[in-house]
Amino acid sequence: MSRDDLTKIILPEEKIPKFWYNVQADMPTPLSPGLHPGTKQPLGPADLAPLFAMGLIAQEVSTERYIEIPPEVRELYKKWRPSPLFRAHGLEKALDTPCRIYYKYEGVSPVGSHKLNSALPQAYYNKVEGIKRLTTETGAGQWGTALSLACKLFDLECMVYMVRVSYDQKPYRRMIMNVYGAQCVPSPSNLTESGRSELAKNPDTPGTLAIAISEAVEDAVQREDTHYSLGSVLNHVCLHQTIIGQEVKLQMEMVDDYPDIVIGCCGGGSNFAGIAFPFIPDKIAGRNIRLIAVEPAACPTLTRGTFAYDFGDVAGFTPLLKMYTLGHDFTPAGIHAGGLRYHGDSPLVSQLYDDGLFEATSVMQKGVFEAAMLFAQTEGIVPAPESAHAIRTAIDEALKGKEEGIVKSIVFNLSGHGQLDLNAYDNFMAGGLEDITPSDEEIQAGLKGLPVL
Numbered sequence: 001m002s003r004d005d006l007t008k009i010i011l012p013e014e015k016i017p018k019f020w021y022n023v024q025a026d027m028p029t030p031l032s033p034g035l036h037p038g039t040k041q042p043l044g045p046a047d048l049a050p051l052f053a054m055g056l057i058a059q060e061v062s063t064e065r066y067i068e069i070p071p072e073v074r075e076l077y078k079k080w081r082p083s084p085l086f087r088a089h090g091l092e093k094a095l096d097t098p099c100r101i102y103y104k105y106e107g108v109s110p111v112g113s114h115k116l117n118s119a120l121p122q123a124y125y126n127k128v129e130g131i132k133r134l135t136t137e138t139g140a141g142q143w144g145t146a147l148s149l150a151c152k153l154f155d156l157e158c159m160v161y162m163v164r165v166s167y168d169q170k171p172y173r174r175m176i177m178n179v180y181g182a183q184c185v186p187s188p189s190n191l192t193e194s195g196r197s198e199l200a201k202n203p204d205t206p207g208t209l210a211i212a213i214s215e216a217v218e219d220a221v222q223r224e225d226t227h228y229s230l231g232s233v234l235n236h237v238c239l240h241q242t243i244i245g246q247e248v249k250l251q252m253e254m255v256d257d258y259p260d261i262v263i264g265c266c267g268g269g270s271n272f273a274g275i276a277f278p279f280i281p282d283k284i285a286g287r288n289i290r291l292i293a294v295e296p297a298a299c300p301t302l303t304r305g306t307f308a309y310d311f312g313d314v315a316g317f318t319p320l321l322k323m324y325t326l327g328h329d330f331t332p333a334g335i336h337a338g339g340l341r342y343h344g345d346s347p348l349v350s351q352l353y354d355d356g357l358f359e360a361t362s363v364m365q366k367g368v369f370e371a372a373m374l375f376a377q378t379e380g381i382v383p384a385p386e387s388a389h390a391i392r393t394a395i396d397e398a399l400k401g402k403e404e405g406i407v408k409s410i411v412f413n414l415s416g417h418g419q420l421d422l423n424a425y426d427n428f429m430a431g432g433l434e435d436i437t438p439s440d441e442e443i444q445a446g447l448k449g450l451p452v453l
């Protein structure tokens with residue numbers, strides 16, 4: 001059988017990786033340290049202890065290349081891992097491209113996205129350290145859903161602050177969180193000082209991830225039994241997601257192929273990190289491979305932001321992280337890819353991007369939904385609007401290959417399904433979506449709010 005005959009490339013359960021890959025071991029430029037929000041001095045573990053489990057703090061700063069996945073977590077990964085790698089025969093045919101297109105499908109997880117890869121270990125490390133309750137924020141609701149399930153499986157309470165625009169657009173996500181036993185409120189809420197202050201300034205605000213993070217952090221620091229949990233951006237989250245790319249490498253070997261291009265959408269950076277980081281050692285060793293992060297034109301962090309220290313939230317509670325940022329006051333338009341509406345980016349992704357190991361591109365919302373529709377109609381899976389950003393770029397690259405007569409092997413991360421994002425599709429089909437991109441003045445205004453060090 002030739003590799004072109006295979007549609008899904010499946011690894012047996014025993015091939016679930018036993019270790020996460022830590023890119024910090026291989027970075028040409030080490031990460032700049034996180035800074036304390038008050039003193040602006042480098043953070044120590046004790047500064048993070050009120051928010052995170054020590055097991056996660058250790059991962060945050062580790063430079064060991066491989067970190068063992070706890071057996072309890074690996075056991076739960078078996079519910080859906082290894083996830084399939086699909087060859088997109090239908091899409092290739094529709095594009096009439098000579099390129100081979102593959103997608104790693106993370107939507108097969110019980111919650112429908114890659115987010116459970118990190119939610120489970122985060123809940124696990126908190127549980128073993130005696131924590132009873134986790135708070136978090138969520139954009140589109142995928143992270144909140146994942147953490148709600150992970151908390152239930154490890155017998156923890158879960159409190160989710162959901163960005164208001166998504167809370168209104170995606171009621172079913174809130175319902176799933178409730179099914180898993182979590183509490184979910186729209187953010188800004190009246191439950192926290194930071195929420196009340198935002199509502200006083202702008203009662204009609206659509207909310208942002210930066211506001212919701214302030215609320216979740218404020219809630220967590222007020223209770224001894226509570227920690228905070230973040231679904232992206234931080235080093236330990238990117239670490240957990242590397243299970244994706246490690247599986248992809250094994251799956252590509254099974255069909256005797258190796259990618260020329262690896263693509264992931266980029267919000268806080270975790271699913272992109274997950275698929276791309278395991279290829280970094282090859283890239284550093286001189287392998288000819290392009291790694292492309294795709295962001296929305298409405299929130300162009302890597303492509304139009306600045307590499308600088310900034311807060312992760314709007315109220316300035318979080319540590320200062322050196323990252324590509326649009327400024328923590330930047331309010332992206334209420335696009336449907338709610339999970340990509342974040343002003344900053346993972347420090348790991350940002351540093352590697354600054355060092356030239358990745359490329360970044362931004363795409364407009366309508367083109368994203370055109371790509372999502374074509375994908376749904378040829379491959380059958382309705383993609384999450386976030387993941388559809390990666391599809392847009394994969395299609396563009398496959399069409400470029402066709403034009404240039406170059407056969408390329410393209411792999412993208414289909415980070416989640418969009419069966420609870422149908423409002424967005426309905427809106428698109430009714431012609432109700434707009435292409436939105438911030439003006440240079442808006443970008444400059446956001447950057448004015450960067451902290452002075």
Ligand SMILES: Cc1ncc(COP(=O)(O)O)c(C=O)c1O
Nearest residue numbers: 142232267268269270271339416
């Ligand atoms: C399906 C999906 N993909 C991607 C993202 C973006 O996040 P990240 O960049 O951390 O992967 C989200 C965030 O909510 C998401 O729900």
